[in-house]
Amino acid sequence: MRLRPPMPAVANAEKFTKLKGGVQQAIIKGNAQDIFDAISKGGQKLPDGRVKLPDGKLVGIHFSTKTGEFTIDINKAGEIFKIRINP
Amino acid sequence: MREFEQLFNEYSSERYSMYSRTISESNWGNKTVAEAYLDRYWLSLSEYNQKWKPIQDRIFVNQETGLPQRVFAPEFELIVLIGGILFTKEDFARLQECILAVGDKSLVIVENTFGRSTTFDNTSLLEGRTFRMKYPAGISWDELTSGNFVSSVMIEMPHNEYFLFSESASWGRYAANDYENPLDVTGFKREHAAVFREKLCVSEADQREIAICLPPAYSGGEMGTGCARADSNPEP
DSSP, X not given: OOOOOSSGGGTTSSOOEEOGGGXXXXXXXXXXXXXXXXXXXXXXXXXXXXXXXXXXXXXXXXXXXXXXXXXEEXXXXXXXXXXXXXX | OOTTXXXXXXXXXXXXXXXXXXXXXXXXXXXXXXXXXXXXXXXXXXXXXXXXXXXHXXXXXXXXXXXXXXXXXXXXXXXXXXXXXXOOHHHHHXXXXXXHHHTOOEEEEEEOOTTOSBOTTSSSBSTTTSOEEEEETTOOHHHHTOSTHHHHHHXXXXXXXXXXXXXXXXXXXXXXXXXXXXXXXXXXXXXXXXXXXXXXXXXXXXXXXXXXXXXXXXXXXXXXXXXXXXXSSOOO
């Protein structure tokens, strides 16, 4: 199932797939920090580590318990996007 | 210090509220509600080690690896569904019907630590911040989700992986939410096949999606019976 990316910075994701509960996941290759910086550009860093973008989207990061891999999570008006970064 | 202290402190942070569709950010972090919930449903380490870990080990193999390895012992038949989070209301109801049909009285949910003792950035001990819960099998959805940040993170955060099982050791579910293609793998003994296959059937569209992302250890089974299914002894 092809879904629309939540923002242009992740438009190069091959595809977003819908998971249980409506979570949308994409896998992107690249440098995790660069991708996070692009996604969170212009946002306000919150004390808890998340970034709040001017349009209200919330961006957070998560490290996998299993692999330590970096995941960027985005909440867009209640829709959850999970973007796994493969270096 | 309470066994769940680290979990309690970690997940009360507002940063985890971004995953929740059931609790607003303004209502996040109610420690009174969360503590009462943990007092009701936290599974103590002593009870887990004495009673439940041996049952878990009879059902699950390759626990420190998870997917793509087969995580169920060979005698279990499997149904694989799309994963992502622990439960939606509807899929909890379907699993609960199976558990009650089996005759089990409890539902145990244990987070997989993959054999690690600390987080990757070494900021905390996993032992104290991983979920280890025990619920009555007939628990209502409203009660299951009544623990404020505790239940919301466990059920709605799309990252943790969990073992689910009951006292009969005749079924289990592995919620592989952290696998690259998140999957729910439900295993059951042959005598319960009819009820699990009836309750956990999926659409043909979902079957096609699942077939694409099945690891080899799960892809040798029969497809097209109305359920995404992998046999207990797939061809190599």
